[in-house]
Amino acid sequence: MPELPEVERAVRALRTHIEGLEIEAVRVFHPALRRRASAGALKKLHGARVAWVERRGKHQLIHLEDGRVVHVHFRMNGDWIFDSASEPLPRFARAALSFVNGSRVVLDDSRALSTIDIHPAETPVALNLGPEPLDSSLTAEALKAALSRRRTAIKVALLDQRIIAGLGNIYASESLWRAKIDPRAVAATLSLATVTRLLAAIRAVIARATGGRYTDAENARLDVYDREGKRCRRRDGTILRIVQGGRSTYFCPRCQRAGRPRVTRALPRARS
DNA sequence: GGTCGCCTGGTA
DNA sequence: TACCAGGCGACC
Numbered sequence A: 001m002p003e004l005p006e007v008e009r010a011v012r013a014l015r016t017h018i019e020g021l022e023i024e025a026v027r028v029f030h031p032a033l034r035r036r037a038s039a040g041a042l043k044k045l046h047g048a049r050v051a052w053v054e055r056r057g058k059h060q061l062i063h064l065e066d067g068r069v070v071h072v073h074f075r076m077n078g079d080w081i082f083d084s085a086s087e088p089l090p091r092f093a094r095a096a097l098s099f100v101n102g103s104r105v106v107l108d109d110s111r112a113l114s115t116i117d118i119h120p121a122e123t124p125v126a127l128n129l130g131p132e133p134l135d136s137s138l139t140a141e142a143l144k145a146a147l148s149r150r151r152t153a154i155k156v157a158l159l160d161q162r163i164i165a166g167l168g169n170i171y172a173s174e175s176l177w178r179a180k181i182d183p184r185a186v187a188a189t190l191s192l193a194t195v196t197r198l199l200a201a202i203r204a205v206i207a208r209a210t211g212g213r214y215t216d217a218e219n220a221r222l223d224v225y226d227r228e229g230k231r232c233r234r235r236d237g238t239i240l241r242i243v244q245g246g247r248s249t250y251f252c253p254r255c256q257r258a259g260r261p262r263v264t265r266a267l268p269r270a271r272s
Numbered sequence B: 001g002g003t004c005g006c007c008t009g010g011t012a
Numbered sequence C: 001t002a003c004c005a006g007g008c009g010a011c012c
Helices: A004-018 A031-036 A039-043 A140-147 A154-158 A169-178 A192-209
Strands: A023-028 A050-056 A059-064 A069-073 A079-084 A093-099 A103-108 A115-119 A240-244 A247-251
Touching (some): A004 A050, A004 A059, A004 A079, A004 A103, A023 A039, A031 A115, A140 A192, A169 A247
Antiparallel strands (some): A023 A093, A050 A059, A059 A069, A069 A115, A079 A103, A093 A103
């Protein structure tokens, strides 16, 4: 269930459940995962102890005391289920980490797109991520500079983890709605004032959702995502759905006007 | 820059 | 039966 807030929630749960525990075994059940993590590398995890768990963007890094890192990405549908080794595996179990105290963490992922990689010690995990949205080093000026090199639509740029780490398809739409920016606006053309508003909106959206899931109505009421054809919550407009970069974008054309691309009127076709 | 494939399920 | 899905890397 992964965007930054959902991954943060998953990481917090991991910390409370497995930090300090000794690994009994790590098993992978899905062929796509077997292709990434060799049987040998998995076997060698036996006896290792979990030192700490880190989130970077939507990535989860389980640091072991010996320096190795179990690197997990949920992609679209992944989530953790915490149970014990004596229970039957959940229906969509793709991998499981079991510990010597009998507890177990199951990677539950109906679509099986999640990834697990084992990194050897001494080799830093290179993720090529931009700043976290809540990082104080991320100023509007810095964000504008990062966007200034992109001729792509702002919505697509927001999904580029090298610009901001952690935003996904839902909260990108939500942030643009909140900042009243047209998702089709060319990233490089946004003014500093507009980018300032955008950054504040991103932070508000992330902060509102953190600790919960978008499906938790309490934590993350969505203003535009998946509301095609419904009335805009802000004013008298109808939410549209368009496709950008192969993904759905939802927006209100009446109130999201900042950066709207100018429509150049086509010249009348000359008769020949 | 845009499109496709990875996988498999839920839903209209 | 079709389409859609919170991600991302490979490809043109």
